[in-house]
Amino acid sequence: MKNIAIVGASGYTGAQLAQLIHNHSLLALQGLYVSAASLDAHKPLNQLYPAYSDIELPLQPLEQTAMDAIIAQADAVALCTAHEVSVTLAAQFIEAGLSVFDLSGAYRLDSNEYPQWYGFEHQQTQLLNAACYGLADFSENDIVDATLIAVPGCYPTASLTALKPIQHLIDEQLPVINAVSGVSGAGRKASLTSSYCEVSLNAYGVLNHRHQPEIAKYLGQDVVFTPHLGNFKRGILATISVKLKANVSVYQIEQAYQCFSDNPLVTVAQGVMPKLDDVVNTPRCHLGWQYDQPRQQLIVSSAIDNLMKGAASQALQCINIHYQLGKNAGLVKGA
Ligand SMILES: NC(=O)C1=CN([C@@H]2O[C@H](COP(=O)(O)OP(=O)(O)OC[C@H]3O[C@@H](n4cnc5c(N)ncnc54)[C@H](OP(=O)(O)O)[C@@H]3O)[C@@H](O)[C@H]2O)C=CC1
């Protein structure tokens, strides 16, 4: 049994991960934590989220005594916190000998990219260089060996799952990714842009969203990425237009996506575009593609739940892989 502490457990990704770990037969929750000054300190998680009615653990303020308890009792920490909070906490827990699964963007890019894309200088360059990008369906060996796993962002997960298998078939033109996210992607804290009357389908972060360099880094080529905010709670649909090299056949695309043939949580369909409702509240990714061979034009659409495959269930896959529990333990019956 591995004991996992969750920091940021009152937030959307943290609470979702708490539920997944609570239901896992080989993992236990060491504790649930919020900031030292949190308004939710000491409340049981099921008071905030009645749907998780059987999780009565309290949200503990992350004071020094809580840090000491985590270090003494936990095998690993999941950081479901803002980027700058994660930079510091990850370093402290790694220094104390724990494994860290960070759901923020704090350890995904190169250090020189942080001022431009995140607005701060990264203070943990050595740790950043040692971190592993936890794209669970593509980097299992690295996740086993690393002690700091950077769980990918939600849009990059949807985009990279669609694009990485066909990477070798892509022409020089940049893939164009248009993606729509539900409002839970912005987190639980109140803000005007995510308030009920303000949300109306619109593009944002145009030509300057931090997930563009993340996708480019882990795809190995630049992309055009435009996120949109939709007036629904959960899910991401990324529809990607890709020019393929001359003479690429339908068969080659089918062969490339065969990499998912044994993957119970990723389905690929030719000519059937995925729907959000089929993946929301699940750890699944559904891909659908269609190819116009004379124009070398591929359209691939990728649907995930941003809080599951885009955050918590992928974090759980990383934990499972790291501790060799079976990648889909707690996510797929009998896995
Ligand atoms: N939402 C999504 O779809 C996705 C989010 N992510 C990333 O995951 C991280 C968490 O996101 P999300 O769950 O949406 O965020 P939320 O805003 O919903 O939750 C943030 C959590 O962090 C806690 N917190 C804030 N400051 C501190 C601190 N100093 N120490 C300890 N805990 C703190 C908050 O509680 P309190 O303020 O009460 O202390 C809360 O529990 C972010 O980095 C986000 O970018 C990644 C993929 C998808």
Ligand SMILES: CC(=O)N[C@@H](CCC(=O)OP(=O)(O)O)C(=O)O
């Ligand atoms: C709708 C919405 O606001 N989505 C978030 C993406 C959340 C995410 O994936 O988080 P990371 O910051 O950890 O990469 C955004 O665009 O910032």
